[in-house]
Amino acid sequence: MAANYSTLSDSELMQRVSGSDSRALEVLYNRYAPILYTIIKKIIGDSLRAEEILSEVFVIIWRKINYYDMKSNNPYCWLITVTRNKAIDSLRRSRMQAGEEIEYNDEYENYFIIPRLSPQIDELDLKTALSIQNNIEDALHKLTDAQQYVIYLAYYEGLTQNQIAQKLKIPPQTVKSKIRLALTNLKDNLLKGGE
Amino acid sequence: MKNKTNEFSSNVHAFALGCLDHEDYIEMLEHFKSNAELPFQELGEYQNLSSLLCSFLIIEDPPPALKDKVARQLYRIKDQKRPDRNTQYSPEGEIKESTSRFNFKETEKNQAEAPLEIKDKNGFEQIRYTREEETGPDDSQVEENQLAIDEIEEDGFKPVDSQFKRMTLVGMRPKGGTDISHKKEIEEEVFESTIDEKEIQVDEKEKYEIETKTQEEPNSVEPTSKGRTEEDFTQNVTFESDKNIRDHAMTLSDEDKNIIYVPTKQSGGSLLTVILFILTVGLIGGVYYLLDQKITLSMLMQTQQINSELQKFSSEFNVKNKIYAAIDGKNVTLLNLVGTRQFPNSFARLFYNNETQYGVLQFGAFPKPEQGKAFQLWLIVDNKFYSGGIYDYVSGTEILSLKSLPVIETNNSIKFIVTEEPITGSETPTGNPIVEGTLTAP
Numbered sequence: 001m002a003a004n005y006s007t008l009s010d011s012e013l014m015q016r017v018s019g020s021d022s023r024a025l026e027v028l029y030n031r032y033a034p035i036l037y038t039i040i041k042k043i044i045g046d047s048l049r050a051e052e053i054l055s056e057v058f059v060i061i062w063r064k065i066n067y068y069d070m071k072s073n074n075p076y077c078w079l080i081t082v083t084r085n086k087a088i089d090s091l092r093r094s095r096m097q098a099g100e101e102i103e104y105n106d107e108y109e110n111y112f113i114i115p116r117l118s119p120q121i122d123e124l125d126l127k128t129a130l131s132i133q134n135n136i137e138d139a140l141h142k143l144t145d146a147q148q149y150v151i152y153l154a155y156y157e158g159l160t161q162n163q164i165a166q167k168l169k170i171p172p173q174t175v176k177s178k179i180r181l182a183l184t185n186l187k188d189n190l191l192k193g194g195e
Numbered sequence: 196m197k198n199k200t201n202e203f204s205s206n207v208h209a210f211a212l213g214c215l216d217h218e219d220y221i222e223m224l225e226h227f228k229s230n231a232e233l234p235f236q237e238l239g240e241y242q243n244l245s246s247l248l249c250s251f252l253i254i255e256d257p258p259p260a261l262k263d264k265v266a267r268q269l270y271r272i273k274d275q276k277r278p279d280r281n282t283q284y285s286p287e288g289e290i291k292e293s294t295s296r297f298n299f300k301e302t303e304k305n306q307a308e309a310p311l312e313i314k315d316k317n318g319f320e321q322i323r324y325t326r327e328e329e330t331g332p333d334d335s336q337v338e339e340n341q342l343a344i345d346e347i348e349e350d351g352f353k354p355v356d357s358q359f360k361r362m363t364l365v366g367m368r369p370k371g372g373t374d375i376s377h378k379k380e381i382e383e384e385v386f387e388s389t390i391d392e393k394e395i396q397v398d399e400k401e402k403y404e405i406e407t408k409t410q411e412e413p414n415s416v417e418p419t420s421k422g423r424t425e426e427d428f429t430q431n432v433t434f435e436s437d438k439n440i441r442d443h444a445m446t447l448s449d450e451d452k453n454i455i456y457v458p459t460k461q462s463g464g465s466l467l468t469v470i471l472f473i474l475t476v477g478l479i480g481g482v483y484y485l486l487d488q489k490i491t492l493s494m495l496m497q498t499q500q501i502n503s504e505l506q507k508f509s510s511e512f513n514v515k516n517k518i519y520a521a522i523d524g525k526n527v528t529l530l531n532l533v534g535t536r537q538f539p540n541s542f543a544r545l546f547y548n549n550e551t552q553y554g555v556l557q558f559g560a561f562p563k564p565e566q567g568k569a570f571q572l573w574l575i576v577d578n579k580f581y582s583g584g585i586y587d588y589v590s591g592t593e594i595l596s597l598k599s600l601p602v603i604e605t606n607n608s609i610k611f612i613v614t615e616e617p618i619t620g621s622e623t624p625t626g627n628p629i630v631e632g633t634l635t636a637p
Binding site for chain 1: 205206208211213215219224227235236238239241242243247249250251252253254257258261262264265268269272483486490493494497
């Protein structure tokens with residue numbers, strides 16, 4: 001009896017993709033392509049480049065699915081992080097000057113694009129993520145402007161701690177503590193909002 | 196160490212947010228594998244939190260054609276194998292088999308663990324591996340052709356491409372032969388092997404003892420037992436490196452000479468293995484090809500379906516648009532044309548805007564006309580026929596645009612009929628009416 005792919009969970013789809021099931025990848029594409037495309041476009045800004053990166057991301061997913069820890073049951077975080085890493089990498093490369101380029105090869109991809117999720121990460125899928133999107137938005141808006149800005153620079157502009165420090169003309173240690181405080185508050189706000 | 200751990204713990208937030216600087220990121224990954232004190236629970240929470248930051252963006256669908264592009268890209272890599280996960284960094288383990296230039300901190304260690312392959316002047320391949328538990332021979336020993344045997348660690352490297360996957364060698368072996376000096380440990384594997392049919396043992400008296408073991412009686416063969424001497428060796432075995440082995444054996448120490456070389460060339464097992472390998476590769480290639488065909492075909496079919504639906508929607512939109520243009524006004528004529536007795540299911544609707552003199556005739560459930568025929572609209576006033584236009588049949592629900600119906604000055608009723616006529620049209624109706632309707636006089 002043929003499986004009804006549309007009813008499969010994200011984790012089940014990932015497992016099937018791991019077994020080289022192209023139909024599962026197609027369903028995963030249908031499910032995740034919009035949000036992944038949205039993230040890429042938000043980071044890159046250019047539609048055409050965003051399309052290219054999205055297609056590259058799905059090639060990575062297909063080829064490197066074995067690096068995803070099926071036990072984590074967290075396909076959402078893995079897929080979002082792969083996509084974001086890829087988009088940020090593309091953005092950073094576009095900022096590099098001649099001579100600064102780093103070769104993009106398989107090893108580089110394994111090291112800097114494939115995410116290292118914590119072995120103790122909680123389960124998360126797209127459906128759950130979208131169900132709490134309002135809570136996340138509320139929690140984010142409760143942060144101070146400075147905290148929001150630092151998160152924005154890191155998350156969407158792809159700036160590192162030192163680059164943020166240079167941009168804001170503040171010590172790197174201050175940036176570090178701001179990021180820590182921002183994420184801690186965000187988590188607290190989210191927990192309070194969920195109560 | 197504790198300070199370092201605290202530092203890494205404080206970097207967990209930036210790591211989760213993906214904004215660690217390059218060096219810090221590499222150090223963090225290093226720390227992952229070496230330190231179990233990292234707050235993994237906290238890291239997991241922040242990684243999830245970080246991935247949720249984008250969840251409230253206004254989701255935008257990628258272009259439908261992109262799916263096809265992805266399918267094509269996947270098709271292009273159809274022959275590529277998926278890399279083994281063991282080559283990847285894992286928090287609990289190590290970065291394995293990594294030769295990455297980005298694996299800065301690993302380089303030294305990996306080099307130490309990597310097999311050294313040195314060929315001596317006789318064409319012997321000298322392979323050395325080290326292991327963590329025991330002190331292996333150092334480089335100077337290798338240079339002096341010292342032999343040793345090691346066991347591969349389960350999670351280590353795979354230095355020799357042979358059946359003896361759990362055995363690793365330190366020392367020298369001739370080309371075409373496999374060192375099986377660690378006979379007791381590998382005995383079983385030797386018998387399982389389809390390659391090793393002959394063995395040559397170099398004993399202390401520098402004699403080669405050759406044993407032939409058959410696959411029919413594998414258990415009766417002792418790979419290292421004293422067997423027939425070289426003279427007794429009746430089978431026509433050509434051992435390419437015999438002379439090399441003999442010459443080389445002369446230079447070996449006593450310990451070295453306990454090495455047993457198993458010729459792997461010209462054996463039926465080798466041929467069988469090669470054939471099996473080719474068949475396996477062919478099979479895998481075939482499966483990959485079929486899978487890629489499947490994904491491409493599936494995506495192409497979906498794209499075609501979407502295109503088809505788009506065309507359908509576009510066509511329907513055009514129809515509605517034309518009808519809307521015809522009825523958008525104050526002085527609009529609407530007339531239903533009903534099917535005649537011969538065509539009871541057919542119908543048509545006339546929408547005509549008298550101000551813009553634009554109208555449409557919408558056809559419904561019309562029979563398919565004969566080849567070379569089309570439908571012609573007629574206006575009949577005072578027994579005179581006026582053509583309203585020719586409709587080249589495409590489908591049963593299409594419309595005929597009436598840009599300008601003939602101006603008829605009459606106070607009498609106007610009858611509308613549609614007949615089947617030659618595609619070039621007729622001056623008067625020749626076919627039977629399919630639908631008809633009358634616009635009564637005001």
